[in-house]
Amino acid sequence: MKHNWIFTVLIPKVKFGFNSVKVLKHTLILTLLVINSLISASNVLIAQQVNISGRVTSNDGEPIIGATVFVKGTTLGTLTDINGRYQLNNIPSNATLVFSFVGMSSxxxxxxxxxxxxxxxxEETIGLEEVVVVGYGSQKKESVVGAISQLSTEEILNSPAxxxxxxxSGKISDVITSQGSGTPGADNAKIYIRGRATFAGDGQPLVLVDGVEREFSQLAPDDIQSISILKDASATAVxxxxxxxxxxxxxxxxGHDRKPEVSLTxxxxxxxxxxxxxxLNSYQSxxxxxxxxxxxxxPSQFSASDIEMYRKSSAGELxxxxxxxxxxxxxxxxxLRRSAPAQRYNVNIQGGTQRMRYFASGEY
Incomplete structure (x- = not known):
């Protein structure tokens, strides 16, 4: 690109003498220096602007249509065409381009x-490779369309219960637990999924442990790999x-095909x-x-003297x-005591070979 620069130098009208010539000489030198600096700066600014083009593809080389390409820190950007190509004009040569697309890492x-x-x-693979247990086996989390929530063993062990x-309790959405008794040993809580469906029946969900219907309240937390909650009709249809x-x-x-591994919790x-x-104390009652x-x-059941004796008893005078x-x-x-200690110990061993796998645990 060719640029034509026109500068006008205004020289004041002076009487030419020795001092006047000297001042004029200095003025011309200073003016030439300023002009040279302006031309150099303009050339630098022109050199910093570049036109950028390119192509955005996936791992398998397929073009990505509609990917966003913009200059970081600005609002200047564009989208890729049907061939995955883009064009950006007048971009700083030291800029940073950001490429992004839905479902892929930027x-x-x-x-x-x-x-x-x-x-x-x-591809953005976070959370897509997780396996969810469903009624007829297991699926990848990305392919599950029903309302299913899952609780892993790490989340279970974070609770001291x-x-x-x-x-x-409180770890899975749409799941309500209710414990109606504080009797020692009777600490099983009732579970309701998406509220109580009926007041006439039990309303408890179906519980299957490794495909077998049974209670799971007394299972050791260290023995559980995962808990899946099937909520809606599509998930529970089977x-x-x-x-x-x-x-x-x-x-x-x-168990897994590896050397024996012992774990103590x-x-x-x-x-x-x-x-x-x-x-209320006895006197108030x-x-x-x-x-x-x-x-x-x-008729009254207590005389005035009896009431007075209860007053003294409540005051600790008897x-x-x-x-x-x-x-x-x-x-x-x-x-009852103000506090009560609780302790739990679990030890398990797991391992196996290509022909046999084992997992054994004991808890106190």
Whole structure:
């Protein structure tokens, strides 16, 4: 590209003498230096702008249609055509081009003064190779169209609960767990998928452990490989009416073709209630009972002296036989402790050969 530069130099009107010639000489030199600097700067600016073209392809060499190509840090960009080619004009020679496409990893390539910049985009494989257990086997996560959620063994072990029904609480969407009893040993929680489907029946989902229908609450967390929750009709269709409330598929761990591997897991924790209920003492209970009897015009059950003795008992002023006749006992403090320790130990060994594989575990 040819540029014509026209400069006009204004020279002040002066009387020519020795000093005037000297000033004029300096003015001309300074003006020439400024003109030379402007021309050099313009040439540098012109040299920094380049036209870039190229082709965007996939790993197998196929052109990518509609890929985005833009200059990093700017809004200047374009899309590739049907042949995967693009063209960008007046791009800084030190710019960085960003290539992106849906389902593929983005690439950033420095121009470094080049006029042809090609890019190869790779598929975004994060999460696509995960295997999901379904009713008739297993599929890749990308090919599953039903509503299925999965819980891995790492997520299960992050919960300190020894019961699996409690360990999945709050970890899977659309799954609700409800524990209706605090009796020691009766810690199995009821599981509802997408709410309770019926009030007349049980409403519990179908649970299969390695394809066999059974309870899974007492399985050791270290023995479970994954838990899949089948929620909608398309995912549970293979089970018919038995899967009306959802299906829980539990897959246990298997041995592998490798040398024997021993794993030991220990867990020790201390449990304590976050909040305790507040109850009335014996004196307050007697007063409320007498008030209720009076409101219903019923005879009193306690005399004034008895009520006074209960007051003294609640205040800790009685002892001996009187304290036994007018008791005031907080059974929570008497029977239960403020905290309780819990511990769990699991050891397993796995391995195998090409002909035989094994996985054995024990838990306390």
């Amino acid at each position: 690439e950033e390539i420095d121009v470094n003064g080049r006029t042809v910049v090609d890019a190869v985009l790779t 020894a019961n699996i029904t409690q360990a999945i 089970y018919g009416v038995r899967g009306a409330n959802g299906v829980i598929l539990v897959t246990t761990k298997r 220990t867990n020790w924790q201390i449990q304590m209630p976050t909040r305790l209920d507040t109850y 007697v007063l409320l009972l007498e008030e209720a009897l009076s409101n219903n015009n019923l 002892s001996g036989v009187d304290a036994m006749l007018y008791p005031d006992v907080d059974w929570y403090k008497t029977i």
